[in-house]
Amino acid sequence: MSMTTETNTPSLEELPSTFLVSLDNYSAISLKGEEQTNYLQGQVTCDVNSSNDDNLLIGAHCNAKGKVFSVFRLINRNSAHLLIQPKASLGGSISELKKFGVFAKVDITAKDELSFFALVGEQATNILQKHFNQAPDSLTPVVQSNTTTLVYIAGKQARYLLIDESPMLENIISTLNQPIYHSTLWSLLEINEGFPQLSDVSSGEYIPQMINLQAINGISFTKGCYLGQETVARMQYLGKNKRALYSLKTQLTQPLESDDVIEKQLGENWRKAGDILATYQADNGHCYLQAVLSSELDDSTALRIKSQPESKIIIQALPYSLVTE
The missing domain is CATH 2.40.30.160 (Elongation Factor Tu (Ef-tu); domain 3)
Incomplete structure (x- = not known):
């Protein structure tokens, strides 16, 4: 199905009241298996043990020196952990996860079959409520509706992720009747919200506090050990950042x-x-x-x-x- 994307590049002040963004530059790393939670808990900054089918976590995957490979939004879908992130930072992160994952009962894959769109703006909530039985919110940020996963992202304006395999998601998007913008517009929204965006160039360059992860609940300081934890804790408690x-x-x-x-x-x-x-x-x-x-x-x-x-x-x-x- 062919979908028409807006060709203009608006400023924040010029954005329509409600719109869609095609996140064709996004993907996710899937971890699924008997030890998926225990394994991921020892690899990332957020408390994976607190993850469930209804909540959304923010976290980072670091190397042993505490430098961030990738920043992600963590949800559960079809009994797997999904680390949603730009494709630009996914390669390095998945390679490192697979390197240590050979010792755990977990399958680690890139979910290339999934597509991602964002619905943004004043009428976004009403639109979702008309098309789905339940819309996610601050209390239940993740909702599964048939095969589609809906994710609420808190911030200055209402933002929702819609996740599904491409044919199904394209059918849904076509019924929403909203202008569709290129993925670059998502970068504008993330800049405005202060959510860090890493590329293949900046991956592995910063500890989490240098990109404000402690301020957006992206670091658990009580979960125990994980890769890079010593550096992250030292930076937090000695105030050296x-x-x-x-x-x-x-x-x-x-x-x-x-x-x-x-x-x-x-x-x-x-x-x-x-x-x-x-x-x-x-x-x-x-x-x-x-x-x-x-x-x-x-x-x-x-x-x-x-x-x-x-x-x-x-x-x-x-x-x-x-x-x-």
Whole structure:
């Protein structure tokens, strides 16, 4: 079935009230077997023992040094654990999981047969309630309706994931009668919500606290040992982390280049401020960036794109606090 995708690239302010996003750049790692929970519990930052058919967990898969391979949303589907994430970070993560998984009774596979769409906006909840017997919510974030899995994602605006095999999901999407945007728009929404987006380039570069996972309930500090746990705990309790994930916005007159750099002003000079993880540039020139920068930055810090020195980067408010209670 052919579905028409919108060709424009809107800014946040230009988004329609309700819309769909084709997440063709997303997939999931499936872990299924007698020891799936015990095995995954020792590999990731979230408490897999608390996972059930109705809830949604956020977590990270790290290497032994505590550097993050991938950030995922964990759900259960058809008795398996699914680690939903961008395809860009999936390869390295699944290789490492399989490396240690040979010693456990668990099958680890990429769920290439699944498709992912997002329904976003003011009428998203009403639309789901009309088409399904139950819509997920903050109390029951994951709902199974026949073969389709529905996932509620909390944030600034209502967002839902719809997951199923391609033919079935395409039939459902066609009945929703909403504009469909390319997967790049999901990047804009994740930047706006402060949810870290890793690629094959940034995978393995940061410990979880450098990308704010402790602030979005992506780390359990009570679950016990897992790969990289010693580094993560030391960073949390000794307060040695000096970096954080930021949501940024600027206005550009030229397209952003893949190797562009964010600079900060130091006196009369400019120096590299940190690393860009994700970008989204709207047709009207509004550019949204997700970057790892010094955790000591504030609104008075002058930031710019190096290749466009006239640009002025503004730090955007995140929907969560980085201050530890």
